[in-house]
Amino acid sequence: xxxxxxPVLVLNRLWQPVHVCGARRALGLLFIxxxxxVDTDEGSGYSLHDLGSWLxxxxxxxxxxxxxxxxxxxxxxxVIVLRxxxxxxxxxxxxxxxxxxxxxxxTCQYCGNRFETRDLNLDHVIPRDKGGKTTWENVVCSCIRCxxxxxxxxxxxxxxxxLNEPKRPRWRPFFDPRATASRSHSSWTPFLGGIGAEVVxxx
Numbered sequence: 001x002x003x004x005x006x007p008v009l010v011l012n013r014l015w016q017p018v019h020v021c022g023a024r025r026a027l028g029l030l031f032i033x034x035x036x037x038v039d040t041d042e043g044s045g046y047s048l049h050d051l052g053s054w055l056x057x058x059x060x061x062x063x064x065x066x067x068x069x070x071x072x073x074x075x076x077x078x079v080i081v082l083r084x085x086x087x088x089x090x091x092x093x094x095x096x097x098x099x100x101x102x103x104x105x106x107t108c109q110y111c112g113n114r115f116e117t118r119d120l121n122l123d124h125v126i127p128r129d130k131g132g133k134t135t136w137e138n139v140v141c142s143c144i145r146c147x148x149x150x151x152x153x154x155x156x157x158x159x160x161x162x163l164n165e166p167k168r169p170r171w172r173p174f175f176d177p178r179a180t181a182s183r184s185h186s187s188w189t190p191f192l193g194g195i196g197a198e199v200v201x202x203x
Contacts, residue, residue, distance in 0.1 A: 104141035
């Protein structure tokens with residue numbers, strides 16, 4: 001991975017994570033004054049840099065996380081904060097096996113036990129051969145044992161009813177920290193809700 005492809009965490013102006021972009025894009029936002037760099041090297045709290053102060057900071061930086069231009073070197077930021085944007089982009093969750101598992105918290109909706117993915121299945125509350133549809137409102141997470149026991153019976157016939165009414169999940173932020181965990185920078189931790197230093201927003 002080249003330096004300009006390095007992942008950079010993007011915060012909105014309320015310091016909430018909204019996206020991950022490449023360093024090339026992050027530096028572009030800095031150059032057109034749409035974002036500031038969040039310096040995560042401070043002992044307590046963080047400091048903000050516009051283009052000028054970030055270039056000054058980069059001159060004395062001795063690390064390898066830099067890119068060189070014709071006349072200067074620029075340190076690749078780990079976190080940037082947008083100057084104006086204050087929303088959380090939203091997206092609708094796509095119906096899938098994994099999404100149903102996540103909605104139901106990997107918990108069988110009949111016995112109430114939590115299982116690993118390999119031990120889970122999907123159950124149609126109203127069986128398909130009785131008119132049931134494959135929708136958020138008719139599909140629940142079920143362990144293999146309960147799924148086999150219920151088979152193609154109606155809930156009343158099997159005496160098995162979902163612990164929670166199956167519903168379409170609410171919309172959620174586009175940014176999902178779990179999806180970026182494998183490529184995250186240690187300085188992202190306080191912004192992703194993990195255990196880390198207290199975030200002090202410069203006044």
